[in-house]
Amino acid sequence: MRRRIGVVGAGWTGAVAGRRLTDAGFAVEVMEKTSVVGGHSRAETMNGVVYEPNGAHIFHTDNQAVNQFVNDHGLTRPYDHKVLTEVYLSPDDDEGRLLSWPPQVEELRELPVWPTVERELASLPAQPVGDNFEDYVVSMMGRTLYDLFIKDYTAKQWGRPATELSARFAPKRVELRRDGHRGLFRDRWQYFPPNGINEVIESVLSTVAVTLDSEITVDDAHRLGQDYDAVIITAALDDFAGCPGELExxxxEMCSRFELTDDPGGVLTPAYVTNRPSTRVPYTRTVETKHATGQRIGGTVVSEEMPGAPHRHYPVLTADGANERRNIELSEKIAERFEIPVYFAGRLATYRYINQDEAIADAMAVADRVATELGG
Ligand SMILES: Cc1cc2nc3c(=O)[nH]c(=O)nc-3n(C[C@H](O)[C@H](O)[C@H](O)COP(=O)(O)OP(=O)(O)OC[C@H]3O[C@@H](n4cnc5c(N)ncnc54)[C@H](O)[C@@H]3O)c2cc1C
Known part of the structure; x- marks a missing residue:
């Protein structure tokens, strides 16, 4: 008899793990609590305009196997993602300046603050140092650039001073560019699908049994043990274990509004993603997906990204690592409730910020582990 695998969640991780195990001959069921597949990366439409209700999602990867996989499912339209930041150089300025993100030394040389910045850069250590986010970033770019680009953005984004945040995620998020490379990413492959990512994830799931509107919790452990030989969980563990609030x-919240445009190609903001570090506005960035889709339609959707909403988007990596430890404890507690092997994968269950390509690689790895440990 074919071995049966239950997968909790139909985002990238659940979809790819489900597909890989189906292809390997397992009887798979993916259970999704909402009425749609695609998870956090999904796009929607407002008056026909494609936009992203959960924030900008640009697919980029250096992983050849992942690239091949997404190409096979129709993700092939090249895209070069460039981000702008609106910076106020002085409190008296009425208008901000649009500069590249990450900051580019070439552009910074043109600013009146350059002599100070140059002096600070000359006295930095060869490699960034520091355990907390602020110390690390100041040692990477100096105090002036930190204050202009990072400080208020970080305080708005995380709702706490950067000195309380871990330096661990700084290398992935912050950079000072000296080589003139303007694209945000340096990965070999980068795509943006014209209609959003949904069609790609739907293609991945086209041969997999999916049950929608099916929320699974640890209280279903006994039933799942009867229905399956193993379970892969991609849900947030505080939620899954019935103890919301245990993890931080x-x-x-993407506050999205439709606006008419005279020109079908018309857009209203300077870039697909524009960082807004200033405390003059409560949001951290504006997102206008039409820049990336290139859609021709008499309107656009502009979203203001408001931090501090009660959603499970970013794990909070504090300098003491307490939340990560708590996630491991929760995974052990949950596994104890099951009579069958349980695997945890994806951004929520492993309490990590991972990009879509990393989620896919995770899903491939967990599927291969299940296949090896359970046999076909
Ligand atoms: C604001 C933001 C911006 C991002 N931008 C980018 C980007 O530009 N590029 C990029 O590559 N990545 C980006 N990411 C990361 C990307 O969103 C993740 O890599 C991707 O969502 C991971 O997929 P996943 O399947 O692990 O999780 P999810 O997409 O969250 O999928 C989990 C699924 O499980 C379901 N589920 C949850 N609990 C249960 C339950 N109890 N029972 C049943 N179903 C359940 C959910 O409804 C969801 O469908 C961004 C993330 C955030 C937070």
Whole structure:
């Protein structure tokens, strides 16, 4: 008899793990609590305009196997993602300046603050140092650039001073560019699908049994043990274990509005993603997906990204690592309730910020582990 695998969640991780195990001959069921697949990366439409209710999602990867996988499912439209930041150089300025993100030394040389910045850069250590986010970033770019680009953005985004945050995620998020490379990413492959990512994830799931509107919790452990030989969980563990609040998350709310445009190609903001570090506005960035889709339609959707919403978007990596330890404890507690092997994968269950390509690689790895440990 074919071995049966239950997968909790139909985002990238659940979809790819489900597909890989189906292809390997397992009888798979993916259970999704909402009425749609695609998870956090999904796009929607407002008056026909494609936009992203959960924030900008640009697919980029250096992983050849992941690239091949997404190409096979129709993700092939090249895209070069460039981000702008609106910076106020002085409190008296009425208008901000649009500069590249990450900051580019070439552009910074043109600013009146350059002599100070140059002096600070000359006295930095060869490699960034520091355990907390602020110390690390100041040692990477100096105090002036930190204050202009990072300080208020970080305080708005995380709702706490950067000195309380871990330096661990700084290398992935912050950079000072000296080589003139303007794209945000340096990965070999980068795509943006014209209609959003949904069609790609739907293609991945086209041969997999999916049950929608099916929320699974640890209280279903006994039933799952009867229905399956193993379970892969991609849900947030505080939620899954029925103890919301045990893990700290930082969420955003995308406040999205439709606006008419005279020109079908018309857009209203300077870039797909524009960082807004200033405390003059409560949001951290504006997102206008039409820049990336290139859609021709008499309107656009502009979203303001408001931090501090009660959603499970970003794990909060404090300098003491307490939340990560708590997640491991929760995974052990949950596994004890099951009579069958349980695997945890994806951004929520492993309490990590991971990009879509990393989620896919995770899903491939967990599927291969299940296949090896359970046999076909
Ligand atoms: C604000 C933000 C911006 C991002 N931007 C980018 C980007 O530009 N590029 C990029 O590559 N990545 C980006 N990411 C990361 C990307 O969103 C993740 O890599 C991706 O969502 C991971 O997929 P996943 O399947 O692990 O999780 P999810 O997409 O969250 O999927 C989990 C699924 O499980 C379901 N579920 C949860 N609990 C249960 C339950 N109890 N029972 C049943 N179903 C359940 C959920 O409804 C959801 O469908 C961003 C993330 C955030 C937070």
């Amino acid at each position: 998350w930082r969420g955003i």
